[in-house]
Amino acid sequence: MLKDRHGRTINYLRLAVTDRCNLRCFYCMPEEGLDWLGRQELMTYEEMLHLCSVFVKMGIEKIRITGGEPFVRKGFMSFLTKLSQLNGLQHLTITTNGVLTAPYVPELKKIGVRSVNLSLDTLDRNRFFSITRRDELPSVLETLEKLLESGIDVKLNAVVMEGKNTDDILPLVELTKALPISVRFIEEMPFNGGEAHQQTLGWDQVQILNTIKAKYPAIYKLVDPPYSTSFNYQIPGHKGSVGIIAAYTRSFCGTCNRIRLTPLGDLKTCLYGASVFNFKDLMRSGASEADIQAALYKALSLKDLNGWEAEKNNAALASLSASMATIGG
Ligand code: SAM
Secondary structure (H helix, E strand, C coil): CCECCCCCECCEEEEECCCCCCCCCCCCCCCCCCCCCCHHHCCCHHHHHHHHHHHHHHCCCEEEEECCCHHHCCCHHHHHHHHHCCCCCCEEEEEECCCCCHHHHHHHHHCCCCEEEEECCCCCHHHHHHHHCCCCHHHHHHHHHHHHHHCCEEEEEEEECCCCCHHHHHHHHHHHHHCCCEEEEEECCCCECCCCCCCCCCCCHHHHHHHHHHHCCCCEECCCCCCCCEEEEECCCCCCEEEEECCCCCCCHHHCCEEEECCCCEEECCCCCCCCEEHHHHHHCCCCHHHHHHHHHHHHCCCCCCHHHHHHCCHHHHHCCCEHHHHCC
């Protein structure tokens, strides 16, 4: 079992397979996109598979594939199929924007993907365009429909942005009436890949919950699953549930069980922290499995207590314009 220096079990890896994306969400990256990584800079699928197999042997039980948008990287499904066959891996999940995902849903089901996080900030086509700078709402809704048909669990993630989509909170909550999905509202984080580094949060978890409570006063708190990053709620009579992820307030760090790998092979032990080690370089220098293990143990022995400590120790965060697409959201 993997432990960090605070005694927390680490059993969850988030792996970003690309920094590229087919949307341009304004809170994630500039309209012109990012300075995309070159092919040589990215970890190859073989490198990722090797790393994952070592990490799984060490105690990682769950892997979430993210990005960028995973489905824009060529050969993604074939990589995912191989990953799904890793001995000892108990949960394989994906975070996707759903633009290209619908045709792959039957295959996802077949290889054993049991849950998918779908990012969707609004049900209004014009607002979708103004947030993502692309007119792709219909394809995302088709993905939602296909996922529901297939019986794959869906968590719908919406970033709440002052002046942009706070009118969407209630329509999104309304989806839980008939659909067995979890609709989760995420506090906006300061990772927009641009110059202006946002320092304050417009809408926090309290304001989001109060907005929902005003319409649904009978909403009640559910017991959160272990390691949950969301505070979960139920509206009586609704098939689905509602969650709030205090990504900026960072009130869930105490039970942190995760590590992240960026497309470059950088390991991050906290979303707000600096990269602590590069596994791609290590592998390309001919490292053995024992070298990889030693590097991961060392990184975990330095893991920050929480996102506030990590941010304080990450001088780059204040001056550099990080994007969730390069961090691995
Ligand atoms: N492309 C995939 C997707 O859209 O789900 C995976 C990568 S995306 C970076 C992962 C998640 O990070 C999305 O739900 C996105 O909304 C969220 N995200 C990106 N930038 C964010 C920010 N500044 N604050 C909060 N969440 C953010």
